[in-house]
Amino acid sequence: MSAENQPAAGATGGSARGWTLALACVAMFMLMLDVTVVNVALQHLRKTFDAGFSDLQWVIDSYTLTLAAFLLTGGSLADRLGRKRVFTTGLALFTASSLAAGLAQDVLTLNLARGVQGVGAAVLFSVGPALIGHEFRGADRGKAFGLFGGIAGLALALGPLIGGLLTDGLSWRWIFLVNVPIGVAALVIGLAKLNESREKSPHPVDWTGMVTFGAGLALLVLGFLRAETSGWTSAPILGAFAGGLALLAVFAVVELRRGEAAMFDMSLLRIRTFTGVCLATLLSNATSLAAVFLQISYVQNVLGYTPWQTGLRFMPMMITLFVVAGVTGGTLANANPGVLIGASIGFIAVGMGLITLVEPGSGWTAMLPSMIVTGIGMGLFNPPRAAITIGVVRPEKGGMASGMGETFQQVGVAVGVAAFGALFHHKVLADFTASGAGGALGARAESVGRQVAAAGTGGLQDSVPADSLAEVTAAARSAFVDALGDVMIWCAVFAAIGAVIGFVLINRRDLHESARSDAPVPNAPVPA
Known part of the structure; x- marks a missing residue:
């Protein structure tokens, strides 16, 4: 073992491995919680700041955009400067920006804080799996990533419920402030317990x-x-x-010229499994997280449930996700990775298609088939994704590989929420203005249609005459539900493409020997 990879003075291999896994899981819990916990508070944010549909999208996308943009940076810097150093820096940044978001007095400040929070999250997302990959090998690595994926599933499961509880019981501000004491405690433990590791000969x-x-x-x-x-x-x-597109083309040229010194090692894309898991991740997250965003909007804005009530109604999906993720984690060492990834995204595609069972007069239970099947798919997907992404490289390149994989994940979230959100907004507006009730409103139909896209049927009594309220409300509900179904079908199509990619491109042969079940475990006791 090189000097750069020796355990820190005073730390034993076993204890360092335990603390590494625990802190990576805590960080992942906070990060994944922030993905879903914000959704149920969006309407409270809209009322607090008088925010529009685009502003609410930015509450999510300012976080996911900077997260995606800095993932490569986080993983690359960690390999060069030290994974412990970069991880604890990201943890400090995430904690401080969570405090700023919780104290924000306007939507611009909130979104700026969310942007900085995304930078810290990028570091934690990319370095956490690399820390685990460095400390664990073979079958132990599979078990570690199984637990890691299960914790991610737990955070997704509890996100809507915790968000609803904090928003209704205290204030939406506490969905951010709750990160502060957890982050401070994790930072203190990380500084004391984590081992430092980096590349043997880092490039600039x-x-x-x-x-x-x-x-x-x-x-x-x-x-x-x-x-x-x-x-x-x-x-x-x-x-x-x-x-x-021009800047990304310049980026590709720069990275090709830098070769081994690049932050995005283009040679990894020659590995079928790595390319497959990245593309599958992109399509899975672009569709599934956009779907959750729109479905929560439907439950709150059309069915009229509070954040807490919304969180309760999404528990069937999230509990299914958590249970399936836990079971899947135990199979990683022996399961075919391509079958796991392909089947998981296939379930997601079917689940999205089942949202067409929802009709304008339906209650929330019409969503249950879609929730359960989608939850199965998301639970199957989370544990193997991170393990496969870093499993194709030697451990000292884990930060870069993890950063590249997480980049595809978060680019999917950012682009998916933005693109499918824009399509949904367009469909609602077009359907409403084309309806009889919309036509009767004349020139005001477009502004009311935009209100329906952003806030559903709530508040229409303040925007339309009382004698036409019932007709307008029915047309608004129909436009919202029809647009939701249409967009979910498109999501299902793109998810199905991701499933095919998983089945065709991902295979066990491409995994590095350190990721296989028969690989030796570092710091294991030497037999007598």
């Missing part, structure tokens, strides 16, 4: 790659977010898309 930091990738991704997501408002063919939107 790839600043050009960091800037071109982050800026290019930001412009692309900005284009999706603002296209519905500004017009898809308007000069600013076309400029954002063109600029984003």
Whole structure:
């Protein structure tokens, strides 16, 4: 073992491994909780800050955008500067920005804090799996990632419920403030207990790659977010898309020229399994997280449930996710990874298609088939994804591989929420204005339609005459439900493509020997 990878003075291998897994799981719990906990509080945020649909999208996308943009940076810096150092820095940044978000007095400040929070989350997302991959080998690595995936599933399961409890019982601010004491405690333990590790001969930091990738991704997501408002063919939107694609092309050229010194090692994309898991991850997250965002909006804005009540009604999906993730974790050492990934996204696709069972007059129970099947798919997907992503490289490259894999995950979330959200907004507006009730409103139909897309049927009594309220409400509910079904079908199609990619490209032969079940475990006792 190289000097760079020796356990820290005073730490034993076994205890360091335990603390590493525990802290990575705690960090993952906070991060995954933040993915879903915010959704149920969006309508309280809308009322507090008088925010529109686009502003609410930014509450999610300002986090996922910076998270996606800095994932490569986090993983690359960790391999070069030290995984413990970078991980604890990210933890401190995430904790401080959570405090700022909880204290925000306007939506701009909140979204700026969420952006900084995403930077800290990027570091934790990319370095956490690399820390586990460095400390664990073979069958033990499979078990560790099984627990890691189960904790991610638990956070997703509890997210809507915790968000509803904090929002209704205290304030939406506590969905952010709750991170502060947990983050401080984890930071103290991490500084004391984690081992340091890094590449043996690190290359200089790839600043050009960091800037071109982050800026290019930001412009692309900005284009999706603002296209519905500004017009898809308007000069600013076309400029954002063109600029984003140009910067990403420059990034690709820079990374190819840097070779082994690149923050994004293009040679990894020659490995079928790595390419397969990245593309499958992109499509899975682009569809599943966008679906959750829109379905929670339906339960709150059309069915009229409070955040706490919404969280309770999403528990069937989330409990299914958690249980399946826990069972899947125990099979990682022996299961075919391509079958796991392909089947998981296949379940997600079917679950999204089942949302068509919901009709304008349906209650929330019409969503149960979709919730259960989607929960099975998400639970199957989470444990193997991280393990496969770093499993194709030697351990000292784990940070880069993890950062690349997490980048595809979070790019999927950011682009998916933005793109499918824009499609949903367009469909609601078009269906409502084309309805008889919308036509009767005349010039006001478009503004009311935008209100329906952002806030459902709530508040219509303040926007339309009393004598037409019933008719407008029925048309609004029909437009919302029809648009939800149409968008979920598109989500199902893209998820199905991800399933095919998983089945075809991912295989066990591409895994590095340290990821296989017969690999030796580091720091294991030497037989007498």
